[in-house]
Amino acid sequence: MKIKVLIADDNSFIREGMRIILNTFDEFEVLGAVENGKEAVDYCQANEVDVAILDVRMPVMNGVEATRLIVEQTATKPLILTTFDDDEFIVEAVRFGAKGYLLKNNDPExxxxxxxxxxxxxxxxxxxIAEKLRSSLGSQPAVSSDAEPQCAIDLSPFTEREAEIMSLIAKGRSxxxxxxxxxxxxxxxxxxxxSIxxxxxxxxxxxxxxxYLTGKIS
Structure with missing residues (x-):
């Protein structure tokens, strides 16, 4: 069974380019490509979409608000594709239920x-994205993904194993x-x-x- 994908981006070059890229992978079925968050929400309400790829800055409704409504009203999982200057939206998008936050300049794989x-x-x-998040929230300086992430919380409520797992999650481990x-x-x-x-x-x-990285719940 193929993963059913919706693309939402107001830039037609990126939108159609993403459609072409994803169609090269047999595991995906691109159901549609829309120009703004409102169209994305409407499409997810009317169709069975597995993953919605959302740009952040879109007219009519941005990707953050679209994320909130998609999570509240559908079973679709939102994945934000963003640029380097969109980091002020990260916390809000994650709080609203975005399942992923990825830069547009990544390779297709x-x-x-x-x-x-x-x-x-x-x-x-x-x-x-995690590094920009730390920086934007005034946390510790960014570290490489191989270094130990700077913990910004009291770990006393957690077991040693839970603390280890939180640290690895903060390093991006699956x-x-x-x-x-x-x-x-x-x-x-x-x-x-x-448990965490x-x-x-x-x-x-x-x-x-x-x-773990910022000490902030939302």
Whole structure:
């Protein structure tokens, strides 16, 4: 079964280019391409869309507001494709339920992997986005993805294993990568993440990364 994708971008060159790129992968079916957030919301309400790829800056309705409505009213999973100057929208988009945040200048394979990851229930927060997030919220200076991320929260409510997992999530690791690194099953990793979500009242793992790096819930 193919992953059903909607593309929303007001730039026709990017919109149609993305359609061409995704159609080169057999695993995707591009259902449509629309010009603004309102059209994206309407389309997701009327059709069974698995993943909606949303630009941030669009006329009529931007990608952040579209994310909120799509999450509230449909089963579609929003993936934000953004540019370097859109970082002020990151926290709000994640708070509204965006499942991924990716830069437009990625190669096609990276975008393919992000769509696939979001479809299968994971959250995607590209390293450079996490770094810009730390910077914009006045947190610690950015570090490389191989360095230990700067923790901005009190870890006392969490077990040692939960703290390890939060650190790895903040480094952009997937559940599979975390399981391999800590020598535990993916089911056990998922259970730890559920415990972290319950303790923090957060909703998904991307919010865990932001909370760990900035100390901010939303």
């Amino acid at each position: 990276r975008i393919r992997d992000a769509i696939r990851s979001v479809y299968y229930g994971n959250n995607v927060l590209q390293d450079v 559940n599979k990568e975390i399981s391999k690194e800590l020598f535990i099953s993916e089911g056990t990793t998922a259970n730890y993440i559920t 979500l319950n303790k923090t009242a957060l909703e998904h793992r991307t919010q865990i990364a932001i909370y």
